[in-house]
Amino acid sequence: NAGVTQTPKFRILKIGQSMTLQCTQDMNHNYMYWYRQDPGMGLKLIYYSVGAGITDKGEVPNGYNVSRSTTEDFPLRLELAAPSQTSVYFCASSYSSGPLAEAFFGQGTRLTVV
Amino acid sequence: KQEVTQIPAALSVPEGENLVLNCSFTDSAIYNLQWFRQDPGKGLTSLLLIQSSQREQTSGRLNASLDKSSGRSTLYIAASQPGDSATYLCAGRGSNDYKLSFGAGTTVTVRA
Numbered sequence: 001n002a003g004v005t006q007t008p009k010f011r012i013l014k015i016g017q018s019m020t021l022q023c024t025q026d027m028n029h030n031y032m033y034w035y036r037q038d039p040g041m042g043l044k045l046i047y048y049s050v051g052a053g054i055t056d057k058g059e060v061p062n063g064y065n066v067s068r069s070t071t072e073d074f075p076l077r078l079e080l081a082a083p084s085q086t087s088v089y090f091c092a093s094s095y096s097s098g099p100l101a102e103a104f105f106g107q108g109t110r111l112t113v114v
Numbered sequence: 115k116q117e118v119t120q121i122p123a124a125l126s127v128p129e130g131e132n133l134v135l136n137c138s139f140t141d142s143a144i145y146n147l148q149w150f151r152q153d154p155g156k157g158l159t160s161l162l163l164i165q166s167s168q169r170e171q172t173s174g175r176l177n178a179s180l181d182k183s184s185g186r187s188t189l190y191i192a193a194s195q196p197g198d199s200a201t202y203l204c205a206g207r208g209s210n211d212y213k214l215s216f217g218a219g220t221t222v223t224v225r226a
Contacts, residue, residue, distance in 0.1 A: 042217050
């Protein structure tokens with residue numbers, strides 16, 4: 001099983017450039033999430049989605065946008081890259097949000113903004 | 115808001131010793147708590163999930179406990195091996211929350 005797949009694995013951006021981080025899952029999960037991980041810190045939620053067409057902000061949404069047109073895909077858009085967005089980005093999914101909701105993560109995208 | 119803390123940040127043990135990893139959370143109204151393993155430069159691999167109604171979960175050499183009243187979860191790894199070297203993260207999901215709140219992790223080194 002592929003699970004949660006993220007592309008690209010690595011990317012270097014110049015300040016002011018834009019890019020889209022891709023995330024797709026093949027588990028038919030309703031809930032999808034984008035987290036960022038900075039050194040020595042826990043993962044912080046950027047955006048999440050509870051189903052196709054429904055998205056909402058997490059703890060650190062500024063500078064990012066998302067869309068969810070299908071159950072499988074949940075891309076994250078950076079419009080004007082800034083050095084503060086240098087981080088490792090993880091996409092995750094879960095079937096529900098209840099007590100049995102185990103979260104599955106992708107392999108991450110390591111982004112550097114210079 | 116759920117706050118999750120993991121102490122210590124790093125741990126080094128000789129091979130064969132049992133590992134005890136601690137996780138503290140502030141909101142006892144927790145739906146579940148999940149333990150993950152992260153290898154350097156890699157994603158998160160789910161190890162165990164404990165529902166709020168459970169006291170512990172076991173998988174092979176791994177055992178995780180949950181005590182909501184004290185706001186603690188503990189991950190035990192029996193008879194540690196060098197291959198257990200990794201960062202271990204715990205994350206809790208609140209009853210009124212879609213997201214997982216993560217601790218910063220404990221980096222474990224098992225010395226051969």
